[in-house]
Every structure is written in structure tokens, then in C-alpha cells.
Amino acid sequence: MASVKISNLQKRYGNIEVLHELDLDVADGRFIVLLGPSGCGKSTLLRMIAGLESVTSGDILFDGKRMNDVHAKDRNIAMVFQNYALYAHMSVRKNMAFSMRLNKTDKKTIDEKVNWASSILGLDEYLDRLPKELSGGQRQRVAMGRAIVRDPEVFLFDEPLSNLDAKLRVQMRTEIKDLHQRLNTTTVYVTHDQIEAMTMADEVVIMRDGYIEQSGTPMEIYDHPNNLFVAQFIGSPSMNILECEVAGQGASSVAVCKGVTLPLPLERSFSTGSKIHYGIRPEHLQISKKSAMHDSAGDQSSLSATVRVVEPTGPEIHVYASLAGQDICAITRERLELQPGEEILLRPDISHVHLFDGETSNAL
Amino acid sequence: MISRGSLPRWLTSEHPLPWLFPVTSLLVVFGLYPVLYSLWLSFYKRNPATRKEKFLPSWNWNKLISDDRVWDAVEITLTYVVIALVLQLVLGMLIALLLDTDRKGFGVMRALMTLPLVVPPAVTGMMFLLMYDSSFGVISNSLYALNLLSPSAPILGTSSTALWGVIVADVWQWTPFMVLIMLAGLRALPREPFEAASIDGASGIQSFFYLTLPMMSKIIALAILIRGIDLFRIFDYVKVMTDSGPGTATETLTAYAGTVYFKTANFPYASTVALATLIVVLVVSSVFIKVFKIKF
Numbered sequence: 001m002a003s004v005k006i007s008n009l010q011k012r013y014g015n016i017e018v019l020h021e022l023d024l025d026v027a028d029g030r031f032i033v034l035l036g037p038s039g040c041g042k043s044t045l046l047r048m049i050a051g052l053e054s055v056t057s058g059d060i061l062f063d064g065k066r067m068n069d070v071h072a073k074d075r076n077i078a079m080v081f082q083n084y085a086l087y088a089h090m091s092v093r094k095n096m097a098f099s100m101r102l103n104k105t106d107k108k109t110i111d112e113k114v115n116w117a118s119s120i121l122g123l124d125e126y127l128d129r130l131p132k133e134l135s136g137g138q139r140q141r142v143a144m145g146r147a148i149v150r151d152p153e154v155f156l157f158d159e160p161l162s163n164l165d166a167k168l169r170v171q172m173r174t175e176i177k178d179l180h181q182r183l184n185t186t187t188v189y190v191t192h193d194q195i196e197a198m199t200m201a202d203e204v205v206i207m208r209d210g211y212i213e214q215s216g217t218p219m220e221i222y223d224h225p226n227n228l229f230v231a232q233f234i235g236s237p238s239m240n241i242l243e244c245e246v247a248g249q250g251a252s253s254v255a256v257c258k259g260v261t262l263p264l265p266l267e268r269s270f271s272t273g274s275k276i277h278y279g280i281r282p283e284h285l286q287i288s289k290k291s292a293m294h295d296s297a298g299d300q301s302s303l304s305a306t307v308r309v310v311e312p313t314g315p316e317i318h319v320y321a322s323l324a325g326q327d328i329c330a331i332t333r334e335r336l337e338l339q340p341g342e343e344i345l346l347r348p349d350i351s352h353v354h355l356f357d358g359e360t361s362n363a364l
Numbered sequence: 365m366i367s368r369g370s371l372p373r374w375l376t377s378e379h380p381l382p383w384l385f386p387v388t389s390l391l392v393v394f395g396l397y398p399v400l401y402s403l404w405l406s407f408y409k410r411n412p413a414t415r416k417e418k419f420l421p422s423w424n425w426n427k428l429i430s431d432d433r434v435w436d437a438v439e440i441t442l443t444y445v446v447i448a449l450v451l452q453l454v455l456g457m458l459i460a461l462l463l464d465t466d467r468k469g470f471g472v473m474r475a476l477m478t479l480p481l482v483v484p485p486a487v488t489g490m491m492f493l494l495m496y497d498s499s500f501g502v503i504s505n506s507l508y509a510l511n512l513l514s515p516s517a518p519i520l521g522t523s524s525t526a527l528w529g530v531i532v533a534d535v536w537q538w539t540p541f542m543v544l545i546m547l548a549g550l551r552a553l554p555r556e557p558f559e560a561a562s563i564d565g566a567s568g569i570q571s572f573f574y575l576t577l578p579m580m581s582k583i584i585a586l587a588i589l590i591r592g593i594d595l596f597r598i599f600d601y602v603k604v605m606t607d608s609g610p611g612t613a614t615e616t617l618t619a620y621a622g623t624v625y626f627k628t629a630n631f632p633y634a635s636t637v638a639l640a641t642l643i644v645v646l647v648v649s650s651v652f653i654k655v656f657k658i659k660f
Binding site: 074077079089 | 554556559560562563564565579
């Protein structure tokens with residue numbers, strides 16, 4: 001196992017710079033996930049770590065050793081590809097044994113390792129089958145088997161679950177995490193699926209347009225997003241963002257969004273008239289039905305909204321509503337009977353409000 | 365306008381017959397009929413003196429089996445086919461591997477590669493005839509200068525080298541065809557297994573033998589089949605360059621059939637020899653298809 005250090009890493013294709021002086025540290029045995037939308041450079045970064053793409057400038061270090069000019073075959077890494085990249089003409093056994101055959105491992109060791117990997121991955125009965133005779137999930141397991149028999153310094157996963165159906169994806173997610181806990185090998189995992197990132201990672205690295213936007217533990221990123229992009233990218237349904245202007249002074253300052261007044265955290269001070277993005281996650285909006293009692297009470301901290309769509313997911317209900325002409329989503333675990341067009345009250349949990357600068361989009 | 369309902373169904377586009385008719389009729393007229401006619405001819409014994417033909421079904425076939433020249437021709441044909449095929453296959457693959465890149469300028473190289481294919485085989489034969497000429501031919505003179513050959517034994521005039529001389533012309537002309545097939549195959553190979561192999565520790569040569577070759581096996585088999593069948597029909601190079609000589613050192617089956625036909629005018633026997641070529645091709649290619657499990 002090895003630590004991976006990336007410093008000042010840059011990648012250009014002709015005049016186009018796709019990665020901009022990235023710095024990243026992966027401690028030995030950690031599971032880090034590179035997360036970002038398509039085209040953000042996460043796969044390119046992974047392929048550079050693997051040695052499949054050349055480095056324009058900067059360094060890739062494994063345990064302090066510079067790897068830039070080391071060929072992929074000499075880096076002692078294992079990689080699982082999105083479309084499995086199995087050797088179609090070889091049986092499962094031969095696929096897994098391939099790397100060991102190449103470095104002339106003796107047959108007994110090869111058999112032991114293949115059997116060990118196949119028992120971990122539940123592939124015992126498929127060892128003599130060809131990849132085309134296996135289901136997607138089984139193929140993915142073979143690709144993982146091929147990686148683990150190598151006892152690599154670093155595991156690299158390039159969106160390994162994106163070709164699987166939803167149920168299998170959840171199952172394989174657990175298997176990969178379980179495998180990492182058993183083998184404790186340094187792992188770099190690329191995905192665009194934030195649920196995968198949140199559930200599997202020790203550390204999530206969020207990328208956009210060749211830059212690292214934020215890195216940290218999944219909960220750090222969820223609870224304290226650095227900027228608007230991270231805030232909206234992490235979480236499903238994503239964070240509600242309302243464009244507001246600060247009104248009032250000191251403790252009485254509020255955010256005003258198209259005539260709707262939103263409470264601001266008391267301990268913070270804002271200059272009047274400044275533009276802000278007011279962010280609140282759907283689960284931090286408490287939903288209640290609008291009743292005569294509420295009306296008469298004139299509850300100041302509640303916002304009146306109109307239900308557009310109701311999506312029951314089982315454990316919770318997602319309510320999409322319209323608030324002063326803006327779409328807003330709220331989540332409740334209560335079994336509320338809501339109808340489209342119905343008026344509801346939303347009460348934001350002030351301690352979980354995220355505020356971002358109106359111009360720079362950075363967290364305030 | 366004729367309404368669809370007024371035509372019998374087998375004449376409408378819903379039925380396979382109208383679609384199959386044009387190509388089937390071409391095959392019947394230009395493929396099946398000549399073969400059947402040859403077969404019919406082979407059942408006649410021709411008397412060269414009287415120019416009369418008599419129906420004796422086994423006569424030509426018996427003659428064929430006892431004709432040493434036929435067996436020599438079979439041997440020469442097989443030698444020719446195997447050597448030319450191996451050379452074209454190996455060279456074709458090597459050149460295709462060199463051209464299988466997206467680097468600048470290689471598109472032009474790939475296009476230029478196909479140039480020999482547009483030269484008519486008879487012209488290629490003439491061209492090599494000039495290059496082999498012992499007084500001014502560039503190939504002959506180079507070989508003399510390197511002391512690999514002596515001017516007293518001209519390439520096409522010596523039985524031990526004449527067949528090689530013809531094979532070189534064939535290889536020059538038809539290797540680009542192999543390159544095209546191999547390139548199409550190589551360009552269609554998925555990239556990921558090769559990346560996986562390089563991460564698994566495979567060198568370029570190991571990737572070639574463990575991945576490229578097995579993944580290309582069907583395409584290679586098909587290329588061998590197409591070129592192999594074509595090579596069995598070798599006629600033009602032999603006719604132009606050596607006219608089966610010296611002696612019968614380069615006399616292939618089709619060349620022998622030609623000789624029988626044009627020089628002795630024994631049409632029934634010439635047909636029998638031509639049919640023998642067809643039989644050899646059918647047997648060899650059927651075995652090949654069976655062994656390599658080629659599916660069309």
C-alpha cells in the first residue's frame with residue numbers, strides 16, 4: 001500500500017488545459033472519491049495516476065517516489081474500468097490470473113490467489129466461463145477480482161458501477177466498501193454519483209472544470225459546502241437556493257427574496273443591500289398544512305408556498321412547491337396528505353441555513 | 365399506377381423473390397452455368413485428330429488422376445498459396461500495426477498504401493519483369509551487387525528462383541489488401557482491454573500476442589480465406605512473367621488448364637483441370653472454415 005501525492009498537476013490537450021495545477025494528498029489506506037459532473041477532469045486525473053495519460057506538468061508521487069515517467073505496468077496499481085475491460089477470449093480464471101501469468105508467478109500461487117479472490121467475490125462457480133456468459137454484476141466482480149489478486153499499492157476505480165442496474169449498484173457499493181475495509185488498500189474512486197461518493201468515501205474530492213472545488217469527509221462537505229456549486233452538487237434533492245437581498249440592520253436583518261422575508265442567523269452580521277444566495281436543504285424545511293390557526297397566529301418565520309408535485313419515496317415524502325415564483329423542495333417524514341395546488345407552510349431551520357456571496361458564490 | 369392488390373404477392377416487395385432475382389440471375393448465368401457446362405464438357409473425350417467428342421464420363425477424370433503434370437501443378441499451387449499467404453499476412457499485420465495510429469500524416473499513408481491495388485495484375489507482372497531483367501532490372505542488379513544472385517542464373521529463368529520471383533510480385537500487389545483488412549480490425553478493437561493489460565503488467569509484445577491476435581482471430585481467418593481462395597486462382601502473374609516456365613517450374617493448376625485449353629485445344633480436359641482447381645479450393649476452404657469456426 002502507498003500514499004498518493006499529487007502536486008501542481010496540469011494536463012493539456014494542445015491548447016486546451018483540462019486540469020489546472022491540482023494538489024491532492026491521499027494518505028495510505030484511505031478511500032477517496034473524485035466526484036464531479038461529466039467533463040470535470042476526474043477520469044483524466046485517475047488515468048494520469050494510472051499512467052494511461054501523460055503528465056503535462058507537476059508531479060505524481062507514490063510514497064514519495066516520482067511516478068510521472070514510470071510506465072503503467074511498473075506502477076503496481078490495479079484499475080477497474082467502467083465497462084469492465086475484461087479479456088473477452090479468456091475465461092474468468094484466466095482473466096484473473098493474467099497479471100500473475102505475465103510476471104511468471106508459479107501455478108500453485110496463481111491458483112491460490114484466484115480461488116481466494118473468487119471466494120471473496122462469490123465467483124467460484126463461474127471460473128471457467130467466458131465474460132460474455134456472465135451478467136453485468138458478475139462481470140464487474142471479475143474486473144474487481146482481476147484487480148485484487150494483484151495485491152496492488154493503489155486501487156483505481158473509474159465509474160465501476162455506472163453500467164449496473166440500481167439494485168445491483170447498491171449491492172456492489174457495499175461489496176467494494178467491505179473489500180476496502182478488509183484489504184485496506186489506498187483507493188481512488190471516480191464517480192459522478194454523489195450517493196456513491198457519500199456512502200463509500202473516507203474523503204470526497206469535488207471537481208469542476210479541472211479544478212478541485214472542495215475536499216473533505218462526506219459529512220463535512222454536506223454540512224459545510226465551500227461554495228454554491230458544491231452545495232448544489234451534493235445532496236439529493238439538491239439544496240434550495242434563493243437569490244436574496246439583505247434588509248435591515250444587525251440582529252433584525254433579514255433576507256428578502258421577491259417579497260418573501262427569510263430569517264437570517266442572529267450571530268452573523270450582514271451589510272444592508274448586499275446580494276446573497278440563501279441555501280436551505282430540503283430536509284431542513286419543516287412542512288405543515290396551512291390551517292386557520294396558522295393564519296390567525298401570523299407566524300413570521302413560516303413561508304407560505306403552493307404545492308406543485310408530491311413524490312412519496314417510502315421513508316419520506318418529497319414536496320416540490322412554488323415559493324414566490326421560485327421552485328423549492330422540502331422533505332418530510334410525516335405522512336402528510338398533500339394535494340397539488342394546496343397551500344402549505346414551510347419553516348426553515350435557521351441553524352442549517354447556508355449563505356453564499358451573491359457575486360463570488362463562496363460561502364459566507 | 366398499378367395498385368398493390370393487382371399483383372400476385374410473390375411479385376411484391378413483401379416477398380423475398382423480387383429482391384433475390386437480380387443477383388440470383390447473375391450468379392446463375394455467370395457462375396452456375398459455366399460450372400455445369402464445364403462439368404458436362406469433362407464427361408466427353410475429345411479426339412485431337414478428328415476433333416470429334418465422345419461421351420465417356422470417366423475418361424478425363426482418370427486421365428487427371430494419372431497425369432503427373434497435374435500433381436506437380438497441385439504442389440506448385442499449394443507452395444505458391446502458402447508462401448504468398450504467409451508473407452502477405454505477416455507483412456500486412458506489421459504494416460497495419462505501424463499505421464494504426466491517429467498521429468498526423470498517417471491518414472495519407474493509409475491512403476497511399478492502397479495504391480498497388482489499383483494496378484492491373486498483368487501490368488504488375490510486366491513491371492516486375494522489367495525489374496528482374498538481368499541486364500538493367502533494379503532488383504536483379506541489386507541482388508547481383510549484394511552477391512546474393514549471379515547474373516548467370518536470372519531470377520525468372522532459374523527453376524529454383526522463378527516461383528519466388530512471381531510470389532514477390534503477388535506480395536507487392538496484394539499485401540495492401542491485407543493491410544486494409546487488418547487495419548479495419550485493429551481500429552475496431554476496444555481500447556480498454558489493452559489499457560487493462562498494460563496496468564496488469566503486459567509489454568507491447570505481450571499485449572499483441574495475448575490480446576491483439578486472439579481478438580483479431582476471426583478477422584485474420586476471414587482474410588486468409590478471401591486471399592487464399594484468390595491465390596489458388598493465380599494465373600496472370602505466371603502467364604505474363606514466366607508462362608509457366610522455365611519448363612513447368614511455375615506451372616500452377618490454372619496455368620496448366622490454360623495451357624491445355626489454348627495450346628492443345630482439348631476443351632474437355634482443360635475443363636476437368638479447371639474443375640479440379642475448384643475442388644481443391646472447396647476442400648481446403650471448407651476444412652479451414654470448419655477448423656476456425658468461421659460464421660458468415
